[in-house]
Amino acid sequence: EPEVTQTPSHQVTQMGQEVILRCVPISNHLYFYWYRQILGQKVEFLVSFYNNEISEKSEIFDDQFSVERPDGSNFTLKIRSTKLEDSAMYFCASSEGLQGASNQPQHFGDGTRLSIL
């Protein structure tokens, strides 16, 4: 079964540094997403991405964050000038993005654990 893959599985970074989290969505999917989950808290929507541009974003997704699809397979989340509170599990997901279909289940990668020191 096709799956979403994320790298690295664990990233340790000094506060103030930039970090790039990488994802390879399922190949025929058109919609991509990033979520974060702080330990012990709920999964929080960050951003959805379609047709090479941001579709929706949350209040969390401020100027510190950016997303990019640099080639035909990768989808990246960049966090500039990381803060201690950015420590969390970051999940990438993708969905088919069928036109007119309301129920578009997402498939998740197994996450990148980001630890800011």
Next chain:
Amino acid sequence: RKEVEQDPGPFNVPEGATVAFNCTYSNSASQSFFWYRQDCRKEPKLLMSVYSSGNEDGRFTAQLNRASQYISLLIRDSKLSDSATYLCVVNMIPSGTYKYIFGTGTRLKVLA
């Protein structure tokens, strides 16, 4: 009112029991609803989509009540392996784009 709200539990039930969870959502125009399960420190995994007419997948039944703005999940004949956190997910955008909001999750423990 929170966008998506769930009782955090935990629900402790014996094997073989039937258990039900509810989830309320704030946007009456929402069109897409899902149940996911999440095991400790793992990614969410799709359990089932929720359709207007209700739907069933083996021991799992999902219902949507638009008038009262809630969805439900019923698990029959609980197994030890059903122990997990069950996440309610709602697309808060009525159509065309996607902004999926998760509830806090309901923890289920099935006891031998």
